[in-house]
Amino acid sequence: MTDINPPSDLPAEESATLDESIIEEFKRLTFETLTHDAPKGILAGLVGELVDILESAAGFQIDSRPDVTEGETSSGEGLAISPTQAAMCAGEFQRTVIFLRGLHDAIASVIEATSPEPVRVLYAGSGPYATLAVPLMTVFPPEAVRFTILDIHPTSIEHVKSLVRRLGLADSVDAYAVADACDYTIPGDAIPHIILSETMGTALEKEPQVAIMRHLLRQAPDAIIVPESVRVDAFLVDTSKEIDVIVPEGEGPSSKSQPNRIPVGPVFELNTETIQSWTSLSGDRLPAAAIDIPAPPEPLYRPYLFTTITTHGKHLLRTHDCSLTGIREIPGSDDDSAERSLQFHYRLGTAPGLVSEDH
Numbered sequence: 001m002t003d004i005n006p007p008s009d010l011p012a013e014e015s016a017t018l019d020e021s022i023i024e025e026f027k028r029l030t031f032e033t034l035t036h037d038a039p040k041g042i043l044a045g046l047v048g049e050l051v052d053i054l055e056s057a058a059g060f061q062i063d064s065r066p067d068v069t070e071g072e073t074s075s076g077e078g079l080a081i082s083p084t085q086a087a088m089c090a091g092e093f094q095r096t097v098i099f100l101r102g103l104h105d106a107i108a109s110v111i112e113a114t115s116p117e118p119v120r121v122l123y124a125g126s127g128p129y130a131t132l133a134v135p136l137m138t139v140f141p142p143e144a145v146r147f148t149i150l151d152i153h154p155t156s157i158e159h160v161k162s163l164v165r166r167l168g169l170a171d172s173v174d175a176y177a178v179a180d181a182c183d184y185t186i187p188g189d190a191i192p193h194i195i196l197s198e199t200m201g202t203a204l205e206k207e208p209q210v211a212i213m214r215h216l217l218r219q220a221p222d223a224i225i226v227p228e229s230v231r232v233d234a235f236l237v238d239t240s241k242e243i244d245v246i247v248p249e250g251e252g253p254s255s256k257s258q259p260n261r262i263p264v265g266p267v268f269e270l271n272t273e274t275i276q277s278w279t280s281l282s283g284d285r286l287p288a289a290a291i292d293i294p295a296p297p298e299p300l301y302r303p304y305l306f307t308t309i310t311t312h313g314k315h316l317l318r319t320h321d322c323s324l325t326g327i328r329e330i331p332g333s334d335d336d337s338a339e340r341s342l343q344f345h346y347r348l349g350t351a352p353g354l355v356s357e358d359h
């Protein structure tokens with residue numbers, strides 16, 4: 001682990017403070033994003049404008065590279081996506097809005113409950129824009145909230161540093177760290193009240209969210225984690241009745257077409273309680289549920305995993321609200337018409353994810 005204050009090798013024009021009017025606009029957009037009960041199109045526009053300011057303040061252009069995966073890192077606990085792909089996440093507006101609102105409420109709850117000391121937020125996996133934290137620095141002053149910003153990619157930290165400085169928010173950051181979050185030792189005098197991380201793929205596959213939260217929460221057992229829950233459930237899905245166009249569930253039921261899904265049961269959940277229940281476990285497996293999938297009522301039914309993310313309190317990402325809550329087919333058996341009993345476990349390591357075995 002290296003704590004850094006890197007000397008910026010960005011051009012001079014990328015380290016000057018931005019015009020006051022842009023900073024004011026950034027604050028306004030943040031406020032609107034947190035509070036606006038607007039139709040999705042309006043929210044998408046607000047986040048788009050917010051990201052434009054982050055992009056220009058960071059001096060990191062999303063479309064500057066032909067191969068967006070260039071610079072990704074395969075760590076011992078999963079894939080750390082490239083700085084370009086991490087920057088691209090910011091534009092997934094529903095994800096960004098629900099994480100910002102959840103973190104906002106988590107911070108507010110800690111402020112309410114604790115002494116006057118500033119709330120410490122450890123942000124593990126910031127990407128080049130630290131999208132889920134920087135807007136909130138305009139809402140909570142540095143006397144109230146301080147952030148530690150960590151990423152495995154030095155480029156990302158360098159750009160976050162520039163962006164924070166250019167937006168005049170440097171006092172809100174206690175420290176920057178270039179580190180693998182799964183090896184990171186939290187300094188004894190900086191135990192966070194909140195741990196924030198969005199390092200996951202659909203159904204918690206490929207990326208190291210589970211390992212990161214497990215490693216960090218062990219060192220800060222009283223911290224609130226954001227997201228507070230990532231839950232994976234199995235459904236038997238009538239693939240002929242799944243709607244043609246992907247409609248986010250957050251938009252409410254479609255009047256034209258209703259999917260036909262039979263709930264099969266919960267498979268796995270990542271939350272404070274489950275993480276604590278794994279404390280004594282070693283090795284590369286975490287327990288998950290066994291499920292009984294009934295015989296499909298018709299041939300086109302297939303079993304799928306669905307993901308639901310609660311960032312904090314009432315702030316939820318449901319099926320198709322963003323790429324993280326897409327659906328994943330459970331690999332089939334020789335006889336798709338028979339009922340099946342599956343035992344799941346969560347596989348840790350370089351290719352994390354849920355694995356099922358017939359039993």
Ligand SMILES: C[S@@+](CC[C@H](N)C(=O)[O-])C[C@H]1O[C@@H](n2cnc3c(N)ncnc32)[C@H](O)[C@@H]1O
Nearest residue numbers: 080086089090125126127131151152180181198
């Ligand atoms: C999905 S992106 C999210 C970027 C940004 N936080 C956002 O939400 O828009 C995940 C970020 O986590 C970082 N990351 C992944 N695994 C990591 C690890 N083991 N240690 C530190 N950073 C990691 C990646 O480099 C990437 O910047």
